[in-house]
Amino acid sequence: MVSLGVNRPYVVVLLIPTGIGASIGGYAGDAIPIARSIAAVVDCLITHPNVLNGAQLYGSASNILYVEGYGLDQFASGKWGLRPVHQNRVGLLLDQGIEPELRIRHLQAADAVRATLGVSMTDYALTDTPLDVGLHLSSSGAAWGTITNPDSLLRGAEKLIRDGGAEAIAVVSRFPDEPNSPSLQAYRHGQGVDHLAGAEAVISHLVVRTFHIPCAHAPALQPLPLDLDLAPRSAAEELGYTFLPSVLVGLNRAPQFITHSPLRPVDRIDGLWANQVDAVVVPDSACGGSAVLNFSHSATRLITVTENQTQMAVFPNQLQLPALRLNSYLEVIGAIAAHRAGVHVETLVSHLSSIKPIP
Amino acid sequence: MTTHFITAEINMQESVADLHQEISATLSNYGQPLRWAVTSVDAQQQTLALEAVVTTD
Numbered sequence: 564m565v566s567l568g569v570n571r572p573y574v575v576v577l578l579i580p581t582g583i584g585a586s587i588g589g590y591a592g593d594a595i596p597i598a599r600s601i602a603a604v605v606d607c608l609i610t611h612p613n614v615l616n617g618a619q620l621y622g623s624a625s626n627i628l629y630v631e632g633y634g635l636d637q638f639a640s641g642k643w644g645l646r647p648v649h650q651n652r653v654g655l656l657l658d659q660g661i662e663p664e665l666r667i668r669h670l671q672a673a674d675a676v677r678a679t680l681g682v683s684m685t686d687y688a689l690t691d692t693p694l695d696v697g698l699h700l701s702s703s704g705a706a707w708g709t710i711t712n713p714d715s716l717l718r719g720a721e722k723l724i725r726d727g728g729a730e731a732i733a734v735v736s737r738f739p740d741e742p743n744s745p746s747l748q749a750y751r752h753g754q755g756v757d758h759l760a761g762a763e764a765v766i767s768h769l770v771v772r773t774f775h776i777p778c779a780h781a782p783a784l785q786p787l788p789l790d791l792d793l794a795p796r797s798a799a800e801e802l803g804y805t806f807l808p809s810v811l812v813g814l815n816r817a818p819q820f821i822t823h824s825p826l827r828p829v830d831r832i833d834g835l836w837a838n839q840v841d842a843v844v845v846p847d848s849a850c851g852g853s854a855v856l857n858f859s860h861s862a863t864r865l866i867t868v869t870e871n872q873t874q875m876a877v878f879p880n881q882l883q884l885p886a887l888r889l890n891s892y893l894e895v896i897g898a899i900a901a902h903r904a905g906v907h908v909e910t911l912v913s914h915l916s917s918i919k920p921i922p
Numbered sequence: 923m924t925t926h927f928i929t930a931e932i933n934m935q936e937s938v939a940d941l942h943q944e945i946s947a948t949l950s951n952y953g954q955p956l957r958w959a960v961t962s963v964d965a966q967q968q969t970l971a972l973e974a975v976v977t978t979d
Contacts, residue, residue, distance in 0.1 A: 580959070633957070699927050701973050703961035709925040709975065717923075761957075765925060765975050768956045851960025851970070859938050876962040877970075882938060 572606035573903045574835065576639070576843040576863075578854055581613035581632070582706035582760030584874040585846055587892070589757055590750070591799035592617020592809065597892045601844070602627050604900040607835070609645070611635050612767070612779040612813055613760065617799035621809035628835075629813035631778050633768035634820055639843075639857035643775075644821035644834030651777065653814045654685045654729025656719045660693030660737035661783045668804040669735055669783065676811045684811070685727035690719040694736045696762045700746075704874030708762020710736070713769055720770045720778075731777040731814040732770050735807060738762070738782040751787070751801075753794025756874060777817035781806035842866050842902070844895055850884055851877030859884050864902070866895055924978050928952045934968040945972060953978040 577598055579588035588594030594614045602608040602624045609628045615621060623629075628645060630638065637643035655673055657666055676682045695711035710716065716734065723729040738759055741747055749755035763780040770778040786804055793801060800806060821834045843858045847867035850856075859865060865886040867879055879886035887908070889895050898908050909915075930948050935941040949955040953976030962971045 583959075701927070701929065701961070703971065703973060705959070705961060705973060707927045707957075707973065707975055709927055713923045713925055713977065761975075764957055768975075769925075769977070772956065849959075851963075853958065856938055856942055874961075875959070877960050878963075881963040881965065882941070882960075884938065 572839070573899075574607045574609065574840045575601055575605045575899060576635070576840050576854070576858070577601060577608060577610040577614060578843060578845040578849075578852070579614050579871070580849055580852055580873075581764055582757055583849060584704060584756035585849070585871055586873070587871045588614060589873070590753060590794070590796035592620055592622065593796040595620070595622030598622050598627060599624060600892070600896050601899065604896055604903065609635070609638075609835075609840070612810070615813055616779070616806070616809040618806040619802040619808050620799040621812040623812055623816070629777070629779075629817040631767050631771050631817075632764055633771040634777070636853040636857070637820070639837055639854035641837045641857070642822070644830060644836045645818040646821050646834050647818045648816060650683055650815055651730040651817060651819075652683045652685050652728055653731045653733055653811055654720075654723030654727050655687040656716070656723055656732055656734045657687060657689050658694045658736040658783065659690045660695065661735065665783055665785070665804070669807055672803070672805040672807040673811065676808050680812060680815075682811050682815045685723060685729045688719050688722050688727070690715045694766075696736050696738055698739070698758055698762055700756070700758065703876075704756060706756050706758050706761035708759075708765050710762065710766060716766065716769060717773055720774055724774060724776070729776075730819070731817055732774070733807065733810050733814055734766055734770065734778065734780045735783050735805075736766055736780065738784050740785050742787055751790050751793055751797050753796045775820050775822045777814050777819065779810040779814055781810045837861060837863070842899060844868065846871040846873050846875075847888055848878055849873045849875040850879050850882060850886075851875060855884070866898065868892055868895060925956070926953060926976050926978065928974050928976060930972045930974075931969050932972055934963075934970060941970075948972065949974055949976060952976045
């Protein structure tokens with residue numbers, strides 16, 4: 564007897580915004596174990612580059628979708644869908660401001676990912692002017708950034724798409740070297756905020772907003788001197804000369820965006836849409852982002868993690884967001900597994916009260 | 923195109939949908955929003971702190 568599977572896929576979005584000093588996930592891909600664990604109990608995990616990028620190290624699984632933050636916000640709003648792919652041709656855009664030897668290191672990193680991991684890449688491009696990145700730390704303690712020449716970034720991306728046939732863009736920008744700065748020392752020791760993160764997000768957001776294709780960013784920096792107190796959470800970013808491999812691996816299979824307006828009937832069938840998301844997981848103090856607020860309009864369950872502390876101070880109760888507030892990601896994995904199995908988490912206790920009549 | 927980092931204070935709204943609209947309206951005064959977040963809530967004043975990067979042509 565053939566059993567027809569009519570189960571609905573269980574889809575989770577994992578959010579750990581970049582540049583907010585998340586104690587888990589705010590360093591060098593240190594949320595990858597969480598992503599891998601959640602992916603093991605769901606059908607599809609959607610998350611963003613900050614979660615999966617560990618410079619030389621990366622997290623990938625056949626059911627994890629690597630979705631850039633701006634694209635994820637549009638997805639959460641219902642405006643864009645996600646169409647999984649087998650692979651993308653990745654175009655590499657290098658900041659003209661990168662000095663020659665460091666540029667060669669990045670090209671060699673790209674060649675390594677092509678030869679050893681089989682990622683498809685177009686010919687690369689240079690921006691026509693240095694991008695000139697500016698870093699800001701706001702009064703909230705979050706890292707933000709601007710770039711002086713965004714048009715040069717967009718011209719370079721357009722060239723890769725038009726002339727190289729790129730279906731995803733990897734951007735590498737020259738960031739300022741500040742080896743002795745207190746914030747970098749704190750970061751290397753697993754504390755504080757990733758000072759570069761805000762600017763990185765702005766760069767990839769610009770490309771996604773303009774061209775509607777997957778994009779991710781890796782900063783170009785000189786290698787740091789040996790630090791005997793390097794924290795495990797930060798160690799992945801000090802293994803080599805670039806941060807590029809994880810970006811290329813992520814973009815290799817990043818889903819394409821469905822942005823047609825009006826939608827075609829096939830888009831609804833082929834694509835993944837926000838109304839199919841069963842749960843969104845976010846640090847408890849970081850509920851003020853676009854994606855969380857969008858999902859709160861829908862049937863998607865909001866699950867927050869109090870152990871993952873951040874510089875933000877927006878808790879679900881302050882915005883009247885119904886949420887399952889759990890202490891740890893271990894509990895989140897359990898709650899998701901239970902929900903997916905049709906088990907109410909409140910029954911997983913040693914004492915359960917009797918059912919009562921409706922008053 | 924130019925990128926700008928901006929901060930703003932907005933009033934708490936009755937619903938999340940209204941809050942979203944208020945955020946969009948506030949940011950549109952500065953440019954096209956690229957990335958934004960509500961970073962803190964002042965329960966006494968019933969206001970929210972907003973940080974964002976916007977672009978202008």
